[in-house]
Amino acid sequence: MLNKVSWQQALLSPRAHGCWYAMLALPFAGWVWAVFHDALGANPAEALSRSSGDWTLRLLCLVLAISPLRDLLKAPVLLRFRRSTGVACFVYASLHLLCYAWFDQNLEINEIAKDLVKRPFIWLGMLGFVFMLPLALTSSNAAVRWLGGKRWQKLHRLVYVLPVFALLHFYWMRAGKNNYEEVWVYTLVLGVLLAWRVWGKGKTSPRS
Numbered sequence: 001m002l003n004k005v006s007w008q009q010a011l012l013s014p015r016a017h018g019c020w021y022a023m024l025a026l027p028f029a030g031w032v033w034a035v036f037h038d039a040l041g042a043n044p045a046e047a048l049s050r051s052s053g054d055w056t057l058r059l060l061c062l063v064l065a066i067s068p069l070r071d072l073l074k075a076p077v078l079l080r081f082r083r084s085t086g087v088a089c090f091v092y093a094s095l096h097l098l099c100y101a102w103f104d105q106n107l108e109i110n111e112i113a114k115d116l117v118k119r120p121f122i123w124l125g126m127l128g129f130v131f132m133l134p135l136a137l138t139s140s141n142a143a144v145r146w147l148g149g150k151r152w153q154k155l156h157r158l159v160y161v162l163p164v165f166a167l168l169h170f171y172w173m174r175a176g177k178n179n180y181e182e183v184w185v186y187t188l189v190l191g192v193l194l195a196w197r198v199w200g201k202g203k204t205s206p207r208s
Helices: 002-011 014-036 044-073 077-102 110-116 119-139 141-147 149-158 162-175 181-198
Strands: none
Touching: 002 077, 002 162, 014 044, 014 077, 014 141, 044 149, 044 162, 077 119, 110 119, 119 149, 119 162, 141 149, 149 162, 162 181
């Protein structure tokens, strides 16, 4: 019991949040290091695009896992890390979108528009990003006060729609290479997390 109390108290420390921010920034720091050390392989653009997409999915899983972990570990302190994790997920999604728009399409709006029509996984990814945008823009305490608690909570239930877009985007992207192993792993993880919510085990608001 003492150990449980002590680690929860440690997570309440301001330093704990600083350490968490640093951990969330590690993938980006790794990319910066790789760029300057020419360690991104033969196709750096593809490596950055793929890695940023992978980290977006991983952080989405983590955002949805925080409430179940809070209940299983009886550790309400974990909720204080959900908002920063959600914002980090949006940042990596933005980087993923930037990699596509810059490296694949040279920031040409007409080419991006054509690609949206031609490839389903592109518009699914874009749609997922559109759903993430209001969540990121209303992630502050000021936004909660402005919207009111109930409206804020209703808006942030959009987080449970994001896995659908993310998985379909990933599935269709991998369909071209007939490589679905990671798709099924993420489907299983996100499916379990969403099922936990639907079955009424998550009694908290989706605040992130």
